[in-house]
Amino acid sequence: MVLKGSAMMIYIGIMLLLLFIPNSLTKSIVYSPAPQPQPPHDSSMYGATPHSLKPQECAPKCTNRCSKTAFKKPCMFFCQKCCATCLCVPPGTYGNKQYCPCYNTWKTKRGGPKCP
Template structure:
């Protein structure tokens, strides 16, 4: 009798229906439904935003990687070092993309390869020239030769 008044058996579930609540209450909670994934327009908008952000960043990096040309600081001695076609050396005789192979050549016989390459690339980016040979010959490129550290030592290898 009590069982008939408070509980009812349904296939696979037990329900309690007390007299104070008019609705059936399951003893076992219903299964949890996972949240649906974002709608397609939202993911497309995020993908477009990510693509545009990537393109903008690449454009900024390309602009920043080009060497800066400073107008108005040319001296009279600068003209004699540009594009030394006879020997292929001298200030301004290289393009910025030629610095890495020339510095690899210059630093190939040193035991301190990493610092040599670091400073050689830095000097080449500024002077656009790397002296011939593995050591010395800095007189060919005065910018390379005259760039000094804070202590007065040579900065370029």
């Protein structure tokens, strides 16, 4: 019976000791955030943000932008004009103007979009 009582007292003593260990000792482990996966480099998005192109890079981007239209000559004219000012061309052949805000804000005299 004495052995059981002393074992119980040792157990209670260890538990009380663990409760009063300073937090600085228990927080010595520092966890670094896990590395986030990077999206793959998408070459089609290059030049889609404002001022990310050089003026000489406008022609190939506009050729791609105007590739599916029936009105290639006016599309190329206005696309190159917009690209020279904005230094960006939205990705794809239509839409996606949110990537190049200058395309949305530049309007014709009638209020329509100037850039294709």
